[in-house]
Amino acid sequence: MLKNFYDADHEAYRDSVRQFLRRVVAPNYEQWENGKLVDRTAWKDAGANGMLGLAIAGEHGGGDVEDYRFRMVFAEEAAAEGYTSFAAGLSVHDDVVAPYLIDLATDEQKARWLPGMAAGTTIGAIAMTEPGTGSDLQGIQTSAVSDDAGGWVINGQKTFITNGIHADLVIVVVRTDKNPSAGSRAFTLMVVERDAPGFSRGRKLNKVGLAAQDTAELSFEDVHVASSNVLGEVGMGMIYLMQRLPRERVSIAVSALTSCEAALRWTLDYAHERTAFGKRIGDFQATRFALAEMETEVEVTRAYIEKAVLSLNDGALTAVEASKAKWWASELQQRVTTRCLQVFGGYGYMREYPIARAYQDARVQTIYGGTTEIMKELIGRDQASRYRT
Numbered sequence: 139m140l141k142n143f144y145d146a147d148h149e150a151y152r153d154s155v156r157q158f159l160r161r162v163v164a165p166n167y168e169q170w171e172n173g174k175l176v177d178r179t180a181w182k183d184a185g186a187n188g189m190l191g192l193a194i195a196g197e198h199g200g201g202d203v204e205d206y207r208f209r210m211v212f213a214e215e216a217a218a219e220g221y222t223s224f225a226a227g228l229s230v231h232d233d234v235v236a237p238y239l240i241d242l243a244t245d246e247q248k249a250r251w252l253p254g255m256a257a258g259t260t261i262g263a264i265a266m267t268e269p270g271t272g273s274d275l276q277g278i279q280t281s282a283v284s285d286d287a288g289g290w291v292i293n294g295q296k297t298f299i300t301n302g303i304h305a306d307l308v309i310v311v312v313r314t315d316k317n318p319s320a321g322s323r324a325f326t327l328m329v330v331e332r333d334a335p336g337f338s339r340g341r342k343l344n345k346v347g348l349a350a351q352d353t354a355e356l357s358f359e360d361v362h363v364a365s366s367n368v369l370g371e372v373g374m375g376m377i378y379l380m381q382r383l384p385r386e387r388v389s390i391a392v393s394a395l396t397s398c399e400a401a402l403r404w405t406l407d408y409a410h411e412r413t414a415f416g417k418r419i420g421d422f423q424a425t426r427f428a429l430a431e432m433e434t435e436v437e438v439t440r441a442y443i444e445k446a447v448l449s450l451n452d453g454a455l456t457a458v459e460a461s462k463a464k465w466w467a468s469e470l471q472q473r474v475t476t477r478c479l480q481v482f483g484g485y486g487y488m489r490e491y492p493i494a495r496a497y498q499d500a501r502v503q504t505i506y507g508g509t510t511e512i513m514k515e516l517i518g519r520d521q522a523s524r525y526r527t
């Protein structure tokens with residue numbers, strides 16, 4: 139079939155991504171995995187080498203490129219080298235946090251935050267989830283109460299926050315209206331910066347996978363936020379989240395697809411080297427069928443995801459389409475990494491083999507960014523809405 143998704147500019151970018159990964163990530167990855175934290179110098183290197191802030195305007199030091207295919211190139215190359223956890227932290231910064239600032243920040247806020255985001259000197263995080271609520275975002279209890287000086291005072295806890303240890307800038311989803319009748323208008327986005335008094339980080343969480351990346355609990359105790367740190371309009375937080383979650387979901391779908399592709403490539407190579415009973419294991423029909431099925435499923439999935447990415451570029455991707463891409467690709471990733479690991483036998487269970495890490499890193503993909511069940515709920519509700527009388 140035709141392969142015309144990328145052009146020469148994307149391929150040139152691919153070369154610079156490869157060089158960056160080999161020079162900056164390869165020598166340090168194991169150490170980052172052991173420490174569950176990427177060095178801040180690597181973030182700065184990522185910024186200096188055009189790996190961050192692609193969609194940020196040139197005047198703020200960004201790449202001025204909105205085409206998501208460049209981010210997909212990054213995901214492909216990171217997955218191919220087995221560096222998915224490093225890519226996950228960067229993805230939250232670039233695919234999730236940066237778009238909120240680009241779309242909603244005032245000129246003054248952009249000038250304050252975007253240059254650091256593009257340079258990798260300001261690391262971004264977004265804090266929605268709380269110990270008591272994740273899928274049900276309307277259950278958020280972290281509150282912001284207006285003070286006499288026109289600012290706000292935040293109190294509450296967030297958990298599972300990607301980049302939480304390093305974060306210099308956290309977009310915090312807070313409840314600004316306690317009245318139950320406020321519904322989805324009860325929430326606002328506020329930016330809390332690193333040194334805000336009362337803002338503290340809890341444990342670096344000990345995860346099943348995604349080792350080279352920090353995830354943390356965050357705590358807010360009488361944190362004062364000036365009105366100049368409110369993002370967008372008061373009361374619009376939930377609506378902003380709903381508008382931007384499709385992009386986050388596509389980015390997870392892209393990471394799932396590219397991880398499947400990498401796992402399959404490693405497994406094909408291994409199956410055609412390793413022998414048992416005097417044959418290459420790839421020549422047993424059971425292995426052949428498994429590999430054939432996986433290659434088919436992955437290629438068919440790529441067709442949908444490429445379409446989703448082009449639609450995202452055009453501003454035409456719907457929340458329902460993004461949900462389909464997210465649940466399908468992340469569930470496929472579970473099957474593919476499990477089956478690929480099986481082909482590696484005992485070696486597949488050893489962390490020095492990338493398939494072992496890919497298997498561990500895969501598990502969270504059906505959970506964060508909206509669980510598979512929530513994705514199906516959104517799709518199902520849309521279907522039902524077509525039959526409303």
Ligand SMILES: Cc1cc2nc3c(=O)[nH]c(=O)nc-3n(C[C@H](O)[C@H](O)[C@H](O)COP(=O)(O)OP(=O)(O)OC[C@H]3O[C@@H](n4cnc5c(N)ncnc54)[C@H](O)[C@@H]3O)c2cc1C
Pocket residue numbers: 230263264265266267270271272273274297298299300301345348353502505506507508509510511512515
């Ligand atoms: C590694 C990692 C990184 C994360 N990064 C971030 C981050 O940067 N920022 C952030 O805000 N959050 C982050 N999260 C949180 C993540 O988005 C939530 O864990 C996720 O949304 C699920 O919420 P929960 O854990 O509270 O599970 P719950 O909402 O309690 O769900 C538990 C189970 O119930 C099911 N369920 C819930 N409601 C329904 C329903 N209506 N119908 C059917 N089934 C249902 C779910 O599908 C799930 O299987 C991260 C999580 C992890 C693990």
